[in-house]
Amino acid sequence: xxxxxxxxxxxxxxxxxxxxxxxxxxxxxxxxxxxxxxxxxxxxxxxxxxxxxxxxxxxxxxxxxxxxxxxxxxxxxxxxxxxxxxxxxxxxxxxxxxxxxxxxxxxxxxxxxxxxxxxxxxxxxxxxxxxxxxxxxxxxxxxxxxxxxxxxxxx
Amino acid sequence: xxxxxxxxxxxxxxxxxxxxxxxxxxxxxxxxxxxxxxxxxxxxxxxxxxxxxxxxxxxxxxxxxxxxxxxxxxxxxxxxxxxxxxxxxxxxxxxxxxxxxxxxxxxxxxxxxxxxxxxxxxxxxxxxxxxxxxxxxxxxxxxxxxxxxxxxxxxxxxxxxxxxxxx
Amino acid sequence: xxxxxxxxxxxxxxxxxxxxxxxxxxxxxxxxxxxxxxxxxxxxxxxxxxxxxxxxxxxxxxxxxxxxxxxxxxxxxxxxxxxxxxxxxxxxxxxxxxxxxxxxxxxxxxxxxxxxxxxxxxxxxxxxxxxxxxxxxxxxxxxxxxxxxxxxxxxxxxxxxxxxxxxxxxxxxxxxxxxxxxxxxxxxxxxxxxxxxxxxxxxxxxxxxxxxxxxxxxxxxxxxxxxxxxxxxxxxxxxxxxxxxxxxxxxxxxxxxxxxxxxxxxxxxxxxxxxxxxxxxxxxxxxxxxxxxxxxxxxxxxxxxxxxxxxxxxxxxxxxxxxxxxxxxxxxxxxxxxxxxxxxxxxxxxxxxxxxxxxx
Numbered sequence: 001x002x003x004x005x006x007x008x009x010x011x012x013x014x015x016x017x018x019x020x021x022x023x024x025x026x027x028x029x030x031x032x033x034x035x036x037x038x039x040x041x042x043x044x045x046x047x048x049x050x051x052x053x054x055x056x057x058x059x060x061x062x063x064x065x066x067x068x069x070x071x072x073x074x075x076x077x078x079x080x081x082x083x084x085x086x087x088x089x090x091x092x093x094x095x096x097x098x099x100x101x102x103x104x105x106x107x108x109x110x111x112x113x114x115x116x117x118x119x120x121x122x123x124x125x126x127x128x129x130x131x132x133x134x135x136x137x138x139x140x141x142x143x144x145x146x147x148x149x150x151x152x153x154x155x
Numbered sequence: 156x157x158x159x160x161x162x163x164x165x166x167x168x169x170x171x172x173x174x175x176x177x178x179x180x181x182x183x184x185x186x187x188x189x190x191x192x193x194x195x196x197x198x199x200x201x202x203x204x205x206x207x208x209x210x211x212x213x214x215x216x217x218x219x220x221x222x223x224x225x226x227x228x229x230x231x232x233x234x235x236x237x238x239x240x241x242x243x244x245x246x247x248x249x250x251x252x253x254x255x256x257x258x259x260x261x262x263x264x265x266x267x268x269x270x271x272x273x274x275x276x277x278x279x280x281x282x283x284x285x286x287x288x289x290x291x292x293x294x295x296x297x298x299x300x301x302x303x304x305x306x307x308x309x310x311x312x313x314x315x316x317x318x319x320x321x322x
Numbered sequence: 323x324x325x326x327x328x329x330x331x332x333x334x335x336x337x338x339x340x341x342x343x344x345x346x347x348x349x350x351x352x353x354x355x356x357x358x359x360x361x362x363x364x365x366x367x368x369x370x371x372x373x374x375x376x377x378x379x380x381x382x383x384x385x386x387x388x389x390x391x392x393x394x395x396x397x398x399x400x401x402x403x404x405x406x407x408x409x410x411x412x413x414x415x416x417x418x419x420x421x422x423x424x425x426x427x428x429x430x431x432x433x434x435x436x437x438x439x440x441x442x443x444x445x446x447x448x449x450x451x452x453x454x455x456x457x458x459x460x461x462x463x464x465x466x467x468x469x470x471x472x473x474x475x476x477x478x479x480x481x482x483x484x485x486x487x488x489x490x491x492x493x494x495x496x497x498x499x500x501x502x503x504x505x506x507x508x509x510x511x512x513x514x515x516x517x518x519x520x521x522x523x524x525x526x527x528x529x530x531x532x533x534x535x536x537x538x539x540x541x542x543x544x545x546x547x548x549x550x551x552x553x554x555x556x557x558x559x560x561x562x563x564x565x566x567x568x569x570x571x572x573x574x575x576x577x578x579x580x581x582x583x584x585x586x587x588x589x590x591x592x593x594x595x596x597x598x599x600x601x602x603x604x605x606x607x608x609x610x611x612x613x614x615x616x617x618x619x620x621x622x623x624x625x626x627x628x629x630x631x632x633x634x635x636x637x638x639x640x641x642x643x644x645x646x647x648x649x650x651x652x653x654x655x656x657x658x659x660x661x662x663x664x665x666x667x668x669x670x671x672x673x674x675x676x677x678x679x680x681x682x
Contacts, residue, residue, distance in 0.1 A: 013552045013553050013558070014551070014552050014553055015552050017615075017616055019614075040531065040534050042534075042625070042644070042649075043627050043629075043642075043644035043649075045629060045642040047639065047640035048640075049631065049633070049639055049640065054631075056629070058616065058627070062545060062547035065551065067616060067618065087534070088532075088533075088652070089533060089534045089649070089652040092648065110357075116360065117360070117361040117364045117681065119364070124366065124369060125369050162445060162446070162508050162509075162512060165449065165504070165505070165508060166445055169449075175452055175455075187466075189466045189481065190462060190466050190467075191466040191467050191472065210378060211378075212374060212378045212379070212381040212382055233381070233385065233470075234467075234472075235381040235472045236466075236472055237381060240480075
């Protein structure tokens with residue numbers, strides 16, 4: 001997918017709005033680059049279009065008001081590495097992507113193990129025939145009582 | 156002490172002025188003109204096209220063309236006003252006055268008057284008869300065309316045979 | 323190392339406007355860590371986008387939250403207009419600014435009432451909400467609804483503000499400004515308010531940047547970032563400057579939001595001056611959205627991001643709404659570290675939580 005800009009709308013507003021395609025294994029390196037430039041992670045989302053995931057990580061520059069989105073295309077069974085070691089607050093967005101879309105993300109810092117929203121159906125935003133596809137590292141679901149968070153080391 | 160009691164003048168003023176709340180329901184509410192309260196319909200102008208049913212975001216409307224009814228579940232309506240925008244004959248309007256609380260959810264059905272229903276039935280019957288007549292005419296025209304073609308083909312074949320005989 | 327225990331906070335608590343659960347790891351009355359737990363009000367509204375056509379879906383997005391309702395509608399409409407390259411007429415852009423700023427005023431006045439109620443200052447709660455009623459009456463007169471306005475459409479607005487309404491709005495705003503200045507002056511100068519708010523929950527500029535805070539939370543720590551500086555709608559013509567404070571504690575956050583009320587009143591006045599006297603209210607929109615666009619607007623609580631993706635059908639394929647409180651929750655957990663247990667309600671309210679937006 002070529003680089004896309006929205007020229008007409010951007011003429012009246014300051015700050016560019018670009019989408020940059022990136023491969024899944026380049027994600028962590030690009031995130032380090034963004035952090036060194038001083039950008040803040042603004043949002044991360046994914047969608048299921050044309051039988052593949054379209055994952056977007058968006059970074060905002062607070063001085064120039066630019067907006068850069070990294071776009072990753074991934075298969076249903078792909079595994080993405082989390083950037084929560086670099087940007088700690090990315091954990092929330094990645095937990096949500098995992099729960100709503102069944103996307104397999106590893107090494108999340110604060111992992112809710114699919115119990116962020118506690119939805120009964122697995123991966124509710126995917127079409128029904130895609131929900132039961134097994135992924136590379138099957139994640140275990142914790143016991144029904146408490147979410148498995150980092151509070152075990154309370155001693 | 157003056158550091159702590161900065162809010163005292165405001166409190167004293169509130170103590171000695173009359174309340175700002177309205178004593179509802181003893182004093183009725185005055186709604187401003189464009190207030191969005193509930194949906195009303197002029198049922199005899201409705202053409203039962205179903206545009207409002209398709210446009211409702213919550214799915215609370217339903218229409219029965221044969222019986223001439225329009226049903227709304229007032230407790231599911233969110234007063235957005237999109238059906239009013241989409242109606243082609245503008246028989247819907249959104250008027251002030253909120254839905255009163257009730258013990259259970261209920262739908263409200265509006266029925267077209269018998270005269271209008273009769274007029275609609277007559278119109279439908281007339282249209283059906285016209286359609287039938289047109290279809291019959293078309294079928295007759297098609298038949299005539301086929302016969303003419305067959306006759307022309309027969310004539311051309313006879314001519315061909317004649318010229319072959321000559322030569 | 324002292325004994326650690328975990329105290330659950332919420333989801334039912336007198337001070338919380340909406341349910342959220344925090345697990346507070348406490349050591350000797352001081353909080354060491356806070357782990358948020360959300361999901362009580364998740365309705366899956368983003369999943370309804372493929373089921374409704376894009377014009378009908380506006381009414382669903384508006385009803386994500388009662389307080390930030392106009393902002394959500396505005397952002398959604400902007401993202402669709404960005405995909406379809408629709409040029410909104412000038413008068414409609416100014417009208418949108420007027421309604422957005424008045425919605426911001428109602429939100430900040432409501433927040434002020436909640437914060438005062440959190441530390442027991444009920445008189446201020448009533449004063450703030452009494453002033454808020456006047457603004458709500460103005461909104462009802464112009465749009466037909468007090469909280470949910472339903473006055474937007476893709477390409478423009480549905481209703482107009484007549485010259486009579488404009489005069490009433492400007493007269494009432496003068497009154498409202500006078501009363502608000504009196505009330506907030508006494509609030510900010512009061513000694514007991516200052517002891518409860520000054521120095522509590524400090525977030526330095528570097529911390530605010532590292533934790534991804536946005537909106538008044540970041541502006542109170544010195545980061546001058548406001549999406550209205552991007553100049554969407556008519557903000558580029560109105561000479562807008564963001565309101566910033568330097569201290570980063572709860573008092574600074576109160577100051578920022580209170581000063582934003584006055585800035586909004588000024589913006590409404592300027593918008594009425596610059597607005598063209600008559601003009602179209604909306605542009606015609608034909609066809610279906612085909613493409614994608616990220617729209618960013620400034621809600622009362624911070625930066626909200628609206629992402630729409632469509633492929634030529636009347637229904638969108640994906641709609642994503644990232645609300646400011648989703649980003650500020652991490653900032654909340656950062657301010658809670660090292661705080662006293664009695665300060666927790668105030669700290670939660672200084673981020674201006676809108677949990678129904680967070681988990682649409």
